[in-house]
Amino acid sequence: MPTTPSPHAARRSERSRRAIFDASLALVGEVGYPRLTIEGIASRAGVGKQTIYRWWPSKAAVLLDAFTEGVESYGEGLPDTGDLAADLKYVLRATCDEFNDPAFQAPYRALAAAGAADEELSRAFVARLLEPGFAVYEARLRAARDAGEIAPDADPRIVTEMLLSPFSQRWLMRTGELTHAYTDTLVDLVLRAVRPHD
């Protein structure tokens, strides 16, 4: 039978976990994914590398857990004030600020780059981070469709891509600034595309 850890051991584990996540996010931003190692993370976190190997099979697994825990929880979904345009603008402005923050940007870019070169990591990245992000937009759009705010034939998935993919590509390829004016314009255009038919 597994033993229940004492409260003291549980606190220590949680502290180690947190230190490992912080170390992996900081390091991947500094050295890039190819040069990130379990040894490096252990050393920066002040834990033995066996502690890491006991919990995670690979550096990719550590990083995905660290990142998933770090990004804002999607559990609550998008705000729903009944005003779809206002809700989407609010969330996309916040996302804009996040992607313009160097502390967020470095590890996320490293992860995206590693994912582009490694199909397995890419699929994990998509399943753990991208799809849950898409899902909250799709849910908000379905609610808007049910409320008659957008056309009944508007596909929530495609509408979500029209909102988020231009933003993502600008960031990933550095092809333009991410500003509140830009995300507001995207929201206005996309909502014109799906407004209920006359």
Add this chain to the structure above:
Amino acid sequence: MPTTPSPHAARRSERSRRAIFDASLALVGEVGYPRLTIEGIASRAGVGKQTIYRWWPSKAAVLLDAFTEGVESYGEGLPDTGDLAADLKYVLRATCDEFNDPAFQAPYRALAAAGAADEELSRAFVARLLEPGFAVYEARLRAARDAGEIAPDADPRIVTEMLLSPFSQRWLMRTGELTHAYTDTLVDLVLRAVRPHD
């Protein structure tokens, strides 16, 4: 004074150039960008590596030239039959077929992955391949705006991103199929977003 090459030497140079491009595209698809080497390209192309170094400073430079020459020329721009929806659907269906072709896909994916990890390569990739592609859409949209087909305040750049970024992200992250039905739907939605104001 530089000497003019004889017609014979010019033909031989052109043959070598072509062989180097073919070899670099084939190899990057097979081994990935990190393991691509000038030696490997030279060996596959049947030329000495000094031949390559005489013309290009790096493997990135070879690959960008090879790719730029390989993709369809943007020189003529998008078709302009006077029917914007039909023209956009025609071109995006063709792009769809191209991105679903493994021979095109492997080197382009390798280049995109390398670009995600290497800012200098990324900027060259954007300047040489992505921006010229965007520019032909922007030009076609400006023509449509001048013809009163789309709203006068529609920003051709943002409209282009709404058409191309969802497509690019689906392909890069493997988050959905690229089908003619998908690109037709994107065109219809985007044109609803920018139709002239009532």
